[in-house]
Amino acid sequence: MKFLVVLFTLFAFSSALKCHKTDNGTVASSDCPADDTKCSGPVFVEYTGIKNATVVYNCGECTANQTANETCVECASDDCNAIVAGEDFMCDAYEFKIDAFVKSETQETCKRLEATAANCKLPGAKATAADSFSSSCGVCTQATLDDGTCKNGSVAAVFRTVLALFVLFNLL
Numbered sequence: 778m779k780f781l782v783v784l785f786t787l788f789a790f791s792s793a794l795k796c797h798k799t800d801n802g803t804v805a806s807s808d809c810p811a812d813d814t815k816c817s818g819p820v821f822v823e824y825t826g827i828k829n830a831t832v833v834y835n836c837g838e839c840t841a842n843q844t845a846n847e848t849c850v851e852c853a854s855d856d857c858n859a860i861v862a863g864e865d866f867m868c869d870a871y872e873f874k875i876d877a878f879v880k881s882e883t884q885e886t887c888k889r890l891e892a893t894a895a896n897c898k899l900p901g902a903k904a905t906a907a908d909s910f911s912s913s914c915g916v917c918t919q920a921t922l923d924d925g926t927c928k929n930g931s932v933a934a935v936f937r938t939v940l941a942l943f944v945l946f947n948l949l
Contacts, residue, residue, distance in 0.1 A: 793808045793809055793810070793811055794808075794809045794813055794814065794815075794816065794836065794853075794854075794855060795807065795808055795809065795855040795856050796809050796813075796816030796817075796818075796834065796835065796836045796855075796856065796857075796858055797816065797818060797834040797856055797858050797859045798833075798834050798835055798836060799833035799834045799835065804834050806856050806859075807836070809836030809837075810836065813836040813837045814853060815836075815837060815838050815851045815852065815853050816834075816835070816836060816837075816851065816852050816853070816854075816856070816857050816858035817834070817835050817836075817837060817838055817839045817843075817849055817850065817851050817852075817858060818832065818833070818834040818835070818849065818850060818858035818859075818860065819832040819833075819834070819848065819849065819850075819860070820832070820847060820848055820849065820850050821860050821862070821888075821890060823888075823889060823890065823893055823915060824887050824888060824889060824893075824896075824912070824914035824915035825888060825912075825914070826862075826888035827860070827888075828847070828848050829843075829846070829848035829849075832848050832849050834858055834859075835858075838851055839851055860890070861890060861891045861892075862888065862889070862890060862891065863889045863890055863891040863892070863893060863895075864889075865886050865887060865888055865889075866886075866887050866889070866895040867884040867885065867886060867887065868884060868885055868887055868897035868898075868913040868914050868930075869881070869884055869897065869899070869913055870883050870884055870885045870913060871899065871900050871910060871913060873905075873906040873910075878899075878900035878904055878910060885912065885913060885914060887914035887915070888914075895931075896914075896915055896916045896929065896930075896931060897913050897914065897915075897929075897930045897931060898913055898914075898915060898916060898917045898927055898928065898929050898930055899913060899927070899928050899929075899930045900926070900927065900928075901917075901921070901922075901924075901925045901926045901927045901928045902925055902928075903924060903925035903926050904925075904926040904927065905926075908926045910926070910927070913930075916929055917929050
């Protein structure tokens with residue numbers, strides 16, 4: 778019985794929470810003080826990236842200001858505040874000219890988590906300048922699909938188009 782009490786005591790003192798922490802611009806997993814029961818870190822918005830780059834990874838709770846601005850998130854398990862970003866990808870950008878959206882000559886960089894698919898969207902047939910189609914990164918909401926102001930595309934479709942043009946110009 779004494780053995781179990783000693784083993785439990787050793788385990789209790791050696792199981793400090795581990796959180797990702799920012800130290801001089803570097804983020805790494807670290808042991809937290811014993812009284813910290815939460816990890817905190819920046820909010821990652823799919824297809825946009827970190828909502829506020831000034832929010833650091835830390836042991837402990839978010840500040841009241843960060844919570845109010847929804848720029849920080851809290852969790853309570855080892856290294857739960859780690860953000861595993863996926864590879865950035867590109868989507869065609871669109872701009873409204875005269876009375877319709879047209880593909881811009883530029884592309885926009887899209888940010889995602891590792892487990893998130895790379896998706897692009899395009900203005901739908903009923904999109905107008907008032908629809909404020911501001912980003913082609915991500916997927917359309919069901920409401921914008923239903924009202925015809927947005928339509929889902931894909932990175933693969935963009936790649937196939939570029940590949941087809943490449944093949945065509947190499948054959949000429």
